[in-house]
Amino acid sequence: MTLLGLIGGVIQPVLIVGGAPLLVGVLRQVRARLEGRVGPGVLQPWRDLRKLVGKEAITPRGTSELFRVAPLVLVATTLVVAVVAPFVTTASAADPVADLFAVVALLALGTAVLALAAIDTGTAFGGMGASREMTILALVEPTLLVAIFALSVPVGSTSLAAIVSSTLNDPARVVSPVSLLAAVALVVVIVAETGRLPVDNPATHLELTMVHEAMTLEYAGPDLALVELASAMRLTVFLGLFANLFAPWGIATSAAPLALLVGVLALVVKIAVLGALLAAAEVFLAKLRLFRVPELLAGSFLLSLLAVSASFFLA
Amino acid sequence: MLGLWRKIRRTGRIAEPAPPAPGDRVEAAAGLGGSVQIRHVDAGSCNGCEVEIGSAFGPVHDAERYGARLVASPRHADALLVTGVVTRNMAEPLRRTFEAVPAPKLVVAVGDCARDCGVFAGAYGVVGPVSDVVPVDLEIAGCPPRPEAIVEGLRKLTGR
Amino acid sequence: MNLAASSFGAAVSIGALTAIIGALATARSRSTLVGIGTATTGVAALLAGGAALTGESFSLAAPGLLPLSGVSLTLDALGALFVAVTGGVAVACGVYGVSYARHGLDSRLVQAVFPLFVVAMLLVPVASSVGTLLVFWELMALTSLLLVLAEHRRRPAVASAARWYAVMTHLGFVTILSGLLVFAAHAPGDDFAALREAEVSPSVAALVFLLTLAGFASKAGILPLHAWLPRAHPEAPSHVSALMSAAMVNLGVYGIVRVGFDLLGGGPRWWWLLVLALGAVSAVYGILQAAMSTDLKRLLGFSTTENLGLVLIGVGAAGLFAAFGDRVLSGLALAAALLHVLNHAAFKSLLFLAAGSVLHATGTRDLDELGGLRAGMPVTTAAFGWGALAASALPPGTAFVSEWLLLQALIHGLPADGGADAIVMPVAVAAVALTAGLAVATFVKAFGVGFLAKPRGEAAARAHESPPTMLAGMGLAGLACAVLALAPTLVLPAVGAASGVALGGEASAVTGTVTIRLAGVAGSLSPLMITLGLLVAAVVSLGVLRAVAARRARRTARLWDCGGGPLSARMEYTATSFAEPLQRVFDDVLAPEQDVDVDHFEESRYLVRAVAYRRAVPDRVERRLYQPVLAAVAAWGRAGTRLATGSVHRYLGYGFYTLCGLLILLAVTR
Numbered sequence A: 001m002t003l004l005g006l007i008g009g010v011i012q013p014v015l016i017v018g019g020a021p022l023l024v025g026v027l028r029q030v031r032a033r034l035e036g037r038v039g040p041g042v043l044q045p046w047r048d049l050r051k052l053v054g055k056e057a058i059t060p061r062g063t064s065e066l067f068r069v070a071p072l073v074l075v076a077t078t079l080v081v082a083v084v085a086p087f088v089t090t091a092s093a094a095d096p097v098a099d100l101f102a103v104v105a106l107l108a109l110g111t112a113v114l115a116l117a118a119i120d121t122g123t124a125f126g127g128m129g130a131s132r133e134m135t136i137l138a139l140v141e142p143t144l145l146v147a148i149f150a151l152s153v154p155v156g157s158t159s160l161a162a163i164v165s166s167t168l169n170d171p172a173r174v175v176s177p178v179s180l181l182a183a184v185a186l187v188v189v190i191v192a193e194t195g196r197l198p199v200d201n202p203a204t205h206l207e208l209t210m211v212h213e214a215m216t217l218e219y220a221g222p223d224l225a226l227v228e229l230a231s232a233m234r235l236t237v238f239l240g241l242f243a244n245l246f247a248p249w250g251i252a253t254s255a256a257p258l259a260l261l262v263g264v265l266a267l268v269v270k271i272a273v274l275g276a277l278l279a280a281a282e283v284f285l286a287k288l289r290l291f292r293v294p295e296l297l298a299g300s301f302l303l304s305l306l307a308v309s310a311s312f313f314l315a
Numbered sequence B: 001m002l003g004l005w006r007k008i009r010r011t012g013r014i015a016e017p018a019p020p021a022p023g024d025r026v027e028a029a030a031g032l033g034g035s036v037q038i039r040h041v042d043a044g045s046c047n048g049c050e051v052e053i054g055s056a057f058g059p060v061h062d063a064e065r066y067g068a069r070l071v072a073s074p075r076h077a078d079a080l081l082v083t084g085v086v087t088r089n090m091a092e093p094l095r096r097t098f099e100a101v102p103a104p105k106l107v108v109a110v111g112d113c114a115r116d117c118g119v120f121a122g123a124y125g126v127v128g129p130v131s132d133v134v135p136v137d138l139e140i141a142g143c144p145p146r147p148e149a150i151v152e153g154l155r156k157l158t159g160r
Numbered sequence C: 001m002n003l004a005a006s007s008f009g010a011a012v013s014i015g016a017l018t019a020i021i022g023a024l025a026t027a028r029s030r031s032t033l034v035g036i037g038t039a040t041t042g043v044a045a046l047l048a049g050g051a052a053l054t055g056e057s058f059s060l061a062a063p064g065l066l067p068l069s070g071v072s073l074t075l076d077a078l079g080a081l082f083v084a085v086t087g088g089v090a091v092a093c094g095v096y097g098v099s100y101a102r103h104g105l106d107s108r109l110v111q112a113v114f115p116l117f118v119v120a121m122l123l124v125p126v127a128s129s130v131g132t133l134l135v136f137w138e139l140m141a142l143t144s145l146l147l148v149l150a151e152h153r154r155r156p157a158v159a160s161a162a163r164w165y166a167v168m169t170h171l172g173f174v175t176i177l178s179g180l181l182v183f184a185a186h187a188p189g190d191d192f193a194a195l196r197e198a199e200v201s202p203s204v205a206a207l208v209f210l211l212t213l214a215g216f217a218s219k220a221g222i223l224p225l226h227a228w229l230p231r232a233h234p235e236a237p238s239h240v241s242a243l244m245s246a247a248m249v250n251l252g253v254y255g256i257v258r259v260g261f262d263l264l265g266g267g268p269r270w271w272w273l274l275v276l277a278l279g280a281v282s283a284v285y286g287i288l289q290a291a292m293s294t295d296l297k298r299l300l301g302f303s304t305t306e307n308l309g310l311v312l313i314g315v316g317a318a319g320l321f322a323a324f325g326d327r328v329l330s331g332l333a334l335a336a337a338l339l340h341v342l343n344h345a346a347f348k349s350l351l352f353l354a355a356g357s358v359l360h361a362t363g364t365r366d367l368d369e370l371g372g373l374r375a376g377m378p379v380t381t382a383a384f385g386w387g388a389l390a391a392s393a394l395p396p397g398t399a400f401v402s403e404w405l406l407l408q409a410l411i412h413g414l415p416a417d418g419g420a421d422a423i424v425m426p427v428a429v430a431a432v433a434l435t436a437g438l439a440v441a442t443f444v445k446a447f448g449v450g451f452l453a454k455p456r457g458e459a460a461a462r463a464h465e466s467p468p469t470m471l472a473g474m475g476l477a478g479l480a481c482a483v484l485a486l487a488p489t490l491v492l493p494a495v496g497a498a499s500g501v502a503l504g505g506e507a508s509a510v511t512g513t514v515t516i517r518l519a520g521v522a523g524s525l526s527p528l529m530i531t532l533g534l535l536v537a538a539v540v541s542l543g544v545l546r547a548v549a550a551r552r553a554r555r556t557a558r559l560w561d562c563g564g565g566p567l568s569a570r571m572e573y574t575a576t577s578f579a580e581p582l583q584r585v586f587d588d589v590l591a592p593e594q595d596v597d598v599d600h601f602e603e604s605r606y607l608v609r610a611v612a613y614r615r616a617v618p619d620r621v622e623r624r625l626y627q628p629v630l631a632a633v634a635a636w637g638r639a640g641t642r643l644a645t646g647s648v649h650r651y652l653g654y655g656f657y658t659l660c661g662l663l664i665l666l667a668v669t670r
């Protein structure tokens, strides 16, 4: 366990918890501007959270402990990912603890627990949201794992730090067909996993079109704050992973204060840019019908398979 | 796609400049700190008010810039935006919606119908104005109220 | 006499004694005695397996015990792993059975056969000659068949399931028998040592491998020979299902590994490609059918097919790597497969025991009628939840570790060799990945719909917790899951030893105490640290939340029902509706049958009187593959009736013609 790793293990989660709501703020702001609106400002999600934390918590009648624990699990899984994955530094304190597979599985665990909590309410919308989310998860998982496969083949390891460092050492790899194909596949995956357009509309009020929102309809006050924070963190984590897998430049490789500062700045800039791009793209997209979503996901699966084959033939 | 992009470029910002903030804040909303999530309940309106609420949250008036946001569940809400007279069928649902909102909670009665039954006063099937069913914190007058009035009312909640 | 030998001897004799007790004891004490006896057998077997895995071994030959070949037994590390697994499962099932069996399963026959079944399963991996193996294999098949039939008076479906099982298991037996006899015919003797020495030509070896593969794969529930499994496992009593699903199917894997690696010494690539392909197809198809199932135990049965498919992916990959001469990776892949056998045994026995507890309390296995069990049966709910987490390959569950190892083996396999691997490995990874994703959906469905939310039926609403011994049985299985999930490094050396026997190497593929580190290739994982990290993160977030949140009391409120009337249980999502989106996605594979009948009033067809909706997801492989065969057999049978008219003269005539024909044949060929 190195000093750099320890510092990273502290800075990363703090940065991600602090920055995640701001990222959502940026997304909403970009969207508002493109629609000709002024927008509530990037700080608005933090104001929302502050207020939610101060509100009353509600336990709907007939729900169990699981319903109350789920938001905590959701946050905890994302926090663990924030500690182990290389966001600010490559030398994670806990690199041998979890690799890319473990990170994916942890994020899936959060989703599964939230889906169980939604079923636990016993409402029609809870069940509906859970069913849809699980369907999407079941289809996203293969793409994700195969894309990881493609990325780890040239490196010979699924350790995130190893993949990131090797890209740092060999920048030409980023423009290889393997990387590009995997990147496209991962974009689709990230959009689906974080519930953005065209898979899910985070701003919808129509229950029948909801996926993620439908699972959270019963949460109020602090519980809701946790769920919202967690989903913002998941978005941040996914964008951060994407950024560092394909453009790791700037990430700190030594514990010097300057390097760490650059690492933090680079991460913030990269995620902000990716977020803005995502929001801008959303303006041009309409939500797909739920039963067209699998086609999109199947397409991304094919791309990731192609990436793997390419990684072999070009190796 | 390119056409849409050009249109976005051409149109630019269409939100009107923000009018000065209304001075009188609703006391109960002080703790919300500039963030008010709103659940809209149509208790029996003619849908005129809905159209105006829609335009209050549209690009021109952009109520969202003051920290108000419409949400999908009363559990997520701080305030109920009730429109229309309360009809018999909607009295109980309105009560239940109010009950579903976590404290501290506010009720805004939008439109003359919601305030005092307006043109539907004494009609068959009308229970009464919103204040007969749930406690009202703020009233927005008009039939229908202008979007500016709605935005002004919401700003009294958000304080921005 | 070392520990392994003495405790194995103890296990077998206690088991046999228990069987006798089961046949003789009074009705009241029978299930208790048999339960305790079976559990003791299991403990002794665990000891024997453990001792043998740490280096002891024994062999025994009793030439006179059975006619023709005698009995010869050898306990080596590979067999010991399976002995230990069976022993562990038997402990949980035995304890569970003490009170579970009181409810209509305490007949003399069932109680006597139950420990015999365990003994047979213990003996199979120890058999070290063809004759011995076949005898014990058949003993295992017969005892399990009797146990499947235990409840045939209560449900007509049992008889049909048992018929399927009987036919398929015996067809499997015939293929294994012929395969091993062909093998023995080309070897100096029929014991395994002689078989190892034998010089068999590649074509004979291939024939032996294919024949035994068919039989063993059928026992393991591998496609396309799985048809008995989703029938027999649900219909058997639950602790028998647990034994079958968690212990018996493993022996199919044992057979493939023993014959393929140990006796035949590996083989050409296509053998293992075939195994891998069968595994991949079974994994994906099994979990898809499980995702569609609304019968809790059928779901678990199909999940067995899925998990054994994953195991075979590992075995196939190990064979492929071995054929390429890559010792490190083949060791890793086989270790992953064997670890998955262990893990699957732990969580599947837990799940089946919990399902049995549900069945015991509600009398139904239909998920669409369950729900809300957490109120009445909190322990069973927790047990099933823990098992479901383990089965869905999410941390901190057990299957996560073995699937992680499996993926590592597959991923590192790629750059090393050429040709077919470039396509095989990605497809295998994709199959594992698809399986993992669908498993999450399946077990969220099983647990969420079955145990959470509101009860959907009368029986579920009246559910009550099971007696303590049943809970203890589940507790033991749950404990095993926890140990395997958090400290897999405790068992990994044993798994390495077992795979070393098969592959002829000693080096363990995996090292590390808290963190699993792969030997020879890069890769590490620490399930314990991940779990601790999750706990710490949850506690920290709870602490921060408590510190900043307002001190408002938590309020209990009615469910948000959109302000309308109260939500009834009929408005909940059922297992069927939960799986509907997936069913649509995999429409082409599953080919579900839907029927909507709308009944109108006379006056107008817009006035609907009733709507009948029926949906069934048939097992398509079965329909395509088995129906034609069954139809052909039936047609043959019908054709045969024309020959049998009932006239004695005719029958005498048949005899005469046949005799003449034979004589002519002899005259011509001589």
Ligand code: SF4
Pocket: B044, B045, B046, B047, B048, B049, B083, B084, B085, B110, B111, B112, B113, B114, B118, B119, B142, B143, B144, B145
């Ligand atoms: S106030 Fe006027 S516009 Fe609003 S609901 Fe009543 S009648 Fe319609």
